[in-house]
Amino acid sequence: xxxxxxxxxxxxxxxxxxxxxxxxxxxxxxxxxxxxxxxxxxxxxxxxxxxxxxxxxxxxxxxxxxxxxxxxxxxxxxxxxxxxxxxxxxxxxxxxxxxxxxxxxxxxxxxxxxxxxxxxxxxxxxxxxxxxxxxxxxxxxxxxxxxxxxxxxxxxxxxxxxxxxxxxxxxxxxxxxxxxxxxxxxxxxxxxxxxxxxxxxxxxxxxxxxxxxxxxxxxxxxxxxxxxxxxxxxxxxxxxxxxxxxxxxxxxxxxxxxxxxxxxxxxxxxxxxxxxxxxxxxxxxxxxxxxxxxxxxxxxxxxxxxxxxxxxxxxxxxxxxxxxxxxxxxxxxxxxxxxxxxxxxxxxxxxxxxxxxxxxxxxxxxxxxxxxxxxxxxxxxxxxxxxxxxxxxxxxxxxx
Numbered sequence: 476x477x478x479x480x481x482x483x484x485x486x487x488x489x490x491x492x493x494x495x496x497x498x499x500x501x502x503x504x505x506x507x508x509x510x511x512x513x514x515x516x517x518x519x520x521x522x523x524x525x526x527x528x529x530x531x532x533x534x535x536x537x538x539x540x541x542x543x544x545x546x547x548x549x550x551x552x553x554x555x556x557x558x559x560x561x562x563x564x565x566x567x568x569x570x571x572x573x574x575x576x577x578x579x580x581x582x583x584x585x586x587x588x589x590x591x592x593x594x595x596x597x598x599x600x601x602x603x604x605x606x607x608x609x610x611x612x613x614x615x616x617x618x619x620x621x622x623x624x625x626x627x628x629x630x631x632x633x634x635x636x637x638x639x640x641x642x643x644x645x646x647x648x649x650x651x652x653x654x655x656x657x658x659x660x661x662x663x664x665x666x667x668x669x670x671x672x673x674x675x676x677x678x679x680x681x682x683x684x685x686x687x688x689x690x691x692x693x694x695x696x697x698x699x700x701x702x703x704x705x706x707x708x709x710x711x712x713x714x715x716x717x718x719x720x721x722x723x724x725x726x727x728x729x730x731x732x733x734x735x736x737x738x739x740x741x742x743x744x745x746x747x748x749x750x751x752x753x754x755x756x757x758x759x760x761x762x763x764x765x766x767x768x769x770x771x772x773x774x775x776x777x778x779x780x781x782x783x784x785x786x787x788x789x790x791x792x793x794x795x796x797x798x799x800x801x802x803x804x805x806x807x808x809x810x811x812x813x814x815x816x817x818x819x820x821x822x823x824x825x826x827x828x829x830x831x832x833x834x835x836x837x838x839x840x841x842x843x844x845x846x847x848x849x850x851x852x853x854x855x856x857x858x859x860x861x862x863x864x865x866x867x868x869x870x871x872x873x874x875x
Contacts, residue, residue, distance in 0.1 A: 507532040511564070511575070511621075512612045515539060520547070523557060535562055542574070545756070549835050551579040551619055555626070564623050565607030572626040574604075575611060577619070580758050580835055581749045582845040584608065585814040587622055590720050590748035592810060596801055597712045602632070602744050608817050610824070619828045620821040627731055627744055629670030634735075636671065641737020643678045644670035646746075647728040650686045651772050669731075682732065685741070689773050697777060698784055706740040707786075711793045713743040714769060718860060719802065721852075723767045724750035753852035758837050762848070763855050766863075779867075791868045794860070802860075807853050815846055 506512075506529070515526035523538035536559040541552045554575040561569040578584050591603035604625040611618045625631055627646075634642040648666040649656055659665060664673050666682040673679075688700035717725055724747070731744035750756035755765075770776040778786035800806065822842045832839035840848075 505529045505532050505534060509565075510610045510612060511623075512615065513539065514614055518554070518613075523555065528556070528558070530562070530564065535560065543577075546577070546579065549577070549579040550833070551577040551829055553577045553621075565609050567605055567607050567623065567625060570625060570631070572628060572631070574624040574626050576606075576622040576624055578622045578749070579829065580756070581754070582831065582836075582840065582842055583815075583849060584620060584622060584818045585811065585849070586720075586749045586751045586754070587624070587747070588814060589810060590716065590722070590745060590751055593719070593801065593807075594712065594716050594745050597716070597797065598708065601709060601712055602742070604631075604746075608821065610821055617824070617828055620818070620825040627669075627746065632670070632733060632735070634670055639671040639676065641739070642670065642733070642735055643668065643676075643681070644731060644733040645682060646731050648682045648732055649727075650682050650689065650732070651727050651774060653686070653690045653773070670733075689777065694777075694781055694783070698781065701774070701778065701784075704741055706742045707789070709742040711790055713745065714775060714790060715794055715797065715802075716745055717767055717769055718863075719856065720748060720751035721753075721761070721763070721765075721767050721856060722748055722751045723765070724756045726767070726769065726772050753848040758835060760837070760848075762852055763859050766859065787867055791864050794864050798857075798861075802857065804854050804857060808850060811846075811849055811853070818842075 509531065512529040513526055514529070515524065517524055518526070518539055518541055520541045523540045526537050526539045528535045528537050538557045540555050541547070542555045543553050546553060554577075556573045556575055558571040558573075561571050563569045564573060567573075576587065578587065581587070588606040591606060594601050594603040595605075604627060606625075607623045608620060609623050611621045627644075629636065629639075629642070629644055632642070632644065634644070646667045646669050649659075650666070655665070661667060664679065666679045668678055685700070685704055688697055688704075692700065713730070716722075722729070725745065729745070729747040731746060732741045733744065734741055753760070753762050755761045770779065778784050779790070794802070819842075826842070831841050
């Protein structure tokens with residue numbers, strides 16, 4: 476008996492010594508390579524689920540969900556991400572809410588970013604999401620290059636949830652469609668109020684009254700209501716952005732309306748501009764064959780056709796001002812070249828993951844061919860707009 480007990484003590488001492496001498500397992504360092512790595516058991520479409528995100532040497536707790544309307548049918552999905560704390564991604568300011576835009580249908584990766592950048596450069600008071608480019612992995616599987624966007628919400632606009640002070644934000648409000656649409660996403664929040672929460676204060680009556688003024692008032696009341704309720708300089712720039720980008724998909728949707736305070740004026744924030752610069756939103760080629768008709772928007776049609784508003788003159792004057800600065804071939808191509816330089820290092824890896832002749836594409840154009848389309852579009856569209864504004868100002872087409 477003593478013999479077996481001695482053997483047991485001997486073996487126990489060996490195990491104890493071994494465990495004491497064994498170094499604790501070191502956690503692998505998080506790469507600082509500028510990639511976003513998402514670790515999640517599941518990502519759904521209806522609600523955000525918890526995840527962990529590794530970025531530039533740090534771990535972050537976050538929640539994530541897939542997002543998208545028509546774009547959800549493509550194999551590469553966009554995501555909405557909410558971090559527990561403020562995080563700086565790429566060259567963007569600190570934030571806790573981001574959109575990871577898959578940008579699948581736009582092989583250049585720049586139609587959204589370029590449009591938003593132009594709108595902000597038109598006037599420092601104009602607001603549009605800032606963007607950057609970063610590759611993303613999900614559970615160590617490469618998903619491709621993404622456009623990392625600021626998310627438009629109350630906090631991004633600097634609104635205070637605890638004290639809204641009359642600030643409000645609506646996404647894609649149906650103010651330019653006279654009949655009330657059935658089967659909307661939120662029937663009890665028809666104009667899609669995003670700030671403040673509808674439970675705190677419901678401001679849906681304001682876009683409703685504004686819509687009535689557009690469709691159901693005499694000219695004098697319409698003019699007074701418009702210039703009282705809309706910041707006209709911002710409206711002019713939104714109108715010109717639609718014309719420059721040829722974004723027919725942005726006439727009745729793909730914009731936010733917001734007010735910064737009670738009694739303030741509505742301003743526009745552009746959103747979702749892949750239908751632009753030579754391509755329609757479904758990827759159909761449209762260099763300048765189908766120019767956007769902004770007069771489909773009842774607000775813009777009434778303003779332009781009413782001489783008393785002097786809107787046509789103001790729009791023309793604003794275009795001519797920008798034509799000397801931002802709306803030049805040189806300035807616009809410089810913005811395009813800058814984006815191209817940022818995207819190009821990621822093109823091959825993204826193409827290997829998502830082939831250029833994949834689902835949803837109507838041709839097999841590669842990155843360089845798509846860049847050539849945008850660069851070809853710019854001088855052609857500027858020439859087309861020059862003729863349009865000459866006609867608007869003088870009532871006849873510009874002569875050679």
